[in-house]
């Protein structure tokens with residue numbers, strides 16, 4: 311690589327870091343005024359709770375619309391901040407089985423309410439991994455929620471973990487609607503979403519977290535049959 315190319319690379323990296331820092335700062339700055347707006351809308355909605363006149367009815371409808379948009383903005387902001395944090399894991403030697411079981415304890419009630427059977431298959435002799443347990447939980451949550459959306463009438467969600475070729479392999483499998491070629495091609499792109507109100511940052515965050523752990527993530531899917539995400543993490 312020439313000296314000039316190296317310099318250009320360093321330049322781009324510095325510019326990227328500056329833009330990333332600015333974007334993260336901007337998102338944080340927006341958070342506080344947004345929550346003040348949300349709070350005041352809540353109070354306005356309470357004042358209009360029992361509308362007496364057509365004018366008050368119209369006002370309440372408008373307040374509710376702005377409230378919904380505000381909540382949506384808050385969700386996008388949260389997803390954005392999570393994406394920004396994804397590249398800086400705080401690694402600790404962990405038992406992955408414990409992290410998965412912890413997650414399942416938290417997620418099971420939501421799964422049951424959605425008619426989803428969760429079936430974990432975790433190898434007994436799984437070696438330890440160096441991971442950020444909070445970020446890994448985020449990965450599991452993003453994949454589980456995607457699976458849940460893909461199974462609106464309920465279904466089966468399998469979570470498997472085993473050792474393979476010096477790596478820990480974690481598979482998240484659903485028997486939901488699956489994805490066509492076009493979706494499979496674009497699903498890792500930031501802001502790509504086929505859901506109304508989706509931020510499209512769920513899978514990019516998953517990938518960023520796993521790659522920051524020195525791992526990889528792959529996906530296989532078939533329309534009408536389901537989807538399997540396979541994550542590989544290096545053994546500690």
Ligand SMILES: Nc1ncnc2c1ncn2[C@@H]1O[C@H](COP(=O)(O)OP(=O)(O)OP(=O)(O)O)[C@@H](O)[C@H]1O
Pocket residue numbers: 389452456457460484486487488489493497502503504505507508509510511512513514537
């Ligand atoms: N398990 C799955 N089954 C079917 N389609 C999926 C699955 N996981 C992801 N997808 C598709 O990939 C798209 C991108 O997923 P991603 O998680 O990045 O964003 P999102 O789910 O649309 O929005 P958000 O995660 O912010 O709620 C989804 O809109 C969906 O079309």
Ligand SMILES: [Mg+2]
Pocket residue numbers: 452455456512513
């Ligand atoms: Mg998602």
